[in-house]
Amino acid sequence: MIESIVQNLINALQWGSFYALIALGYTLVYGVLTLINFAHGDIFMVGAYIAFFTATLALTTLGLTGWAALALTIPITMILTAMVGVTLERIAYRPLRRKGANRLYVVITALMCGLILEHANLAILGASRKAFPTLIELEIYHIGGVTITNLNIAVILVTCLVFAVLHYIVTKTRVGMAMRAISYDKFAVPLMGIPLDNIIVITFILGSGFAGLAGLMFAMSYPVLEPYMGALIGWKAFIAAVVGGIGDIRGAFLGGFLLGTVEIMVVAFFPSTLRDLIAFTVLLAILTWKPTGLFGIAKTTKI
């Protein structure tokens, strides 16, 4: 019994890591722009595909070993995915912001961008799934009755590292201070000489870059890629971000793990057919008790 609880805790940490990584991107953009970037789940999907092509190229054409390929794939995936995020901001969100459009229209634009990414992928690469190549040999450790793989450990560590880096950037650096300032007052801050557009671009670089990293880790853990893989996990990560208190880095991190834990534990102790029913009832109860989420601060205008 105790073994299966520990095993499920490890499962929950691994699964929650992905929610947390994606939720961080949602919350970062929301924190600065108060924009819910619904395309984020699909940027994650694009990241997984970029990782797939880079890794395949590195393994076959360049003939690198697994570790070297991984070392090459990580930066390339993050850079290219960040470019996709910035491009979206440039061609879809910035023109609307310039015209002073209501936030609602920007959110709808984001939803459409997500659908465009999904269906562009479907049109270009076709509907058949891609199998992600094995980069590092999987090692399975048995401790008592509990099994854990090197990949599990890597995923959990990477998530904690990403959280630490983002938390440091937002709270300790000048860029982070500018981000927080823009979130506080979008109109006064540019008057102080802070380049609004640059800061927003940096936000998108951070959010999308780490979505790319999440895509890579995800593809390594669940090596079957398809165009719609980002949709459901993206929405659930958004819910995790809201439950944690959207706009707060700590909230997204904890919210992700919370959602992962609830989902896994429901399956572990109840019939698995009831999973989503019970999991989301729990989240609903949390939001009823604290409508702004665990770390959220009440604001008068929200979408």
Next chain:
Amino acid sequence: MKRSLQCLVFISLTLLLTLPALAANTIKIGFNIPMTGDIPKVGESSKFSAEMLKADINGAGGLEVGGKKYMLEFIYEDNEAKAESAVTTALKLIERDQVLAMIGPNSSKQAVPAGQVADDNRTVMVTPWSTNPDTTYDRPWVFRAAFLDPFQGPVAVNFAVKQFNAKTAAVLYDLSNDYSKGLAEILRDEFEKKMGKGTVLAFESHGTKDQDFSAQLTKIIATKPDFIFLPDNYNQVALIVKQAHQQGYKGQFMGSDAWGSSELMTLCGDDCKGLFFSTHYAAAGATGATKTFIDRYTRKYGYVPDDVAALTWDATRIVLQAIQDTGGLSGKLKKDRKAVLKAMSKIPSFAGITGDMKFDEQGDPVKCAVVVRISDTGDFEFTESVCPE
């Protein structure tokens, strides 16, 4: 200017007048298949197989019905592997494209609702791959080319008990898929009937879009079953088998016919080697007409056809056979569809490449099932054949 306009009008009028005359010499068959969505390879196999058949018949001058040659026109519509899209696709084919008969949908998830549409609109539908009894149940217009889950279930159970020497089992299935859920329940009941109550140690489910199965697997592995039943689509099989191995599970899996896609091994790789599943035909070691089909398909498209390809070939040929048996088409759609239905139910026995079959009163074929083993080279090797008594 005026003259050219007149000329244009004249040409369009002639075209309009001749088109129906041309159309009268073609037979339209609709294909309601998943070309995108969860199981795109299934749709691709169906389409490739049908294209090959069409090229054969049209290349020989067309299909002869009642002394007149008709060209075949196959219309492929994508149902996105969704139940609701399968319904609209069926309506589109029946109403707009005015097809004489419809092939597909393949998976029971789409075939059960689409079967209702075909039956209501009085159009013959033959599903190649659907094994859920509800697809054809009480629907005179709906037929299938595959065996039924109540037949497949016992085949899988008996084989697993004998091969793995199993006393206990666990089941993991897709809750939102009619096929998976229906078969999972049959497997559970059948196993408990054979081995005694409580021998199915875990009966767990997941959603169609799920990618993480760790919690279900932890629960299943903790009960230490002799093997795991996995009546799931091939894309999920790849993830589930890999994750079970990551959790240290070294036991056997027993699969069902939805495993049999040619994409299974690309996605699953080494993890799936040595596993068994029940299916419609075994490509490796086939003989006769089946071998000819496999060789031609492999040469044309570059991979060994899976069971869907073979079943689509059979399903389409049954329909064409029925059309020929009508003894002549009147050109009136309603009447012709009815004639096809009549001819369908009169087909005494049909020699298909997936085995001989004849239809019972529900429109279901009585045919054999095979169990295949995934070899170390990734081929689906024939292990055992089970026929209905």
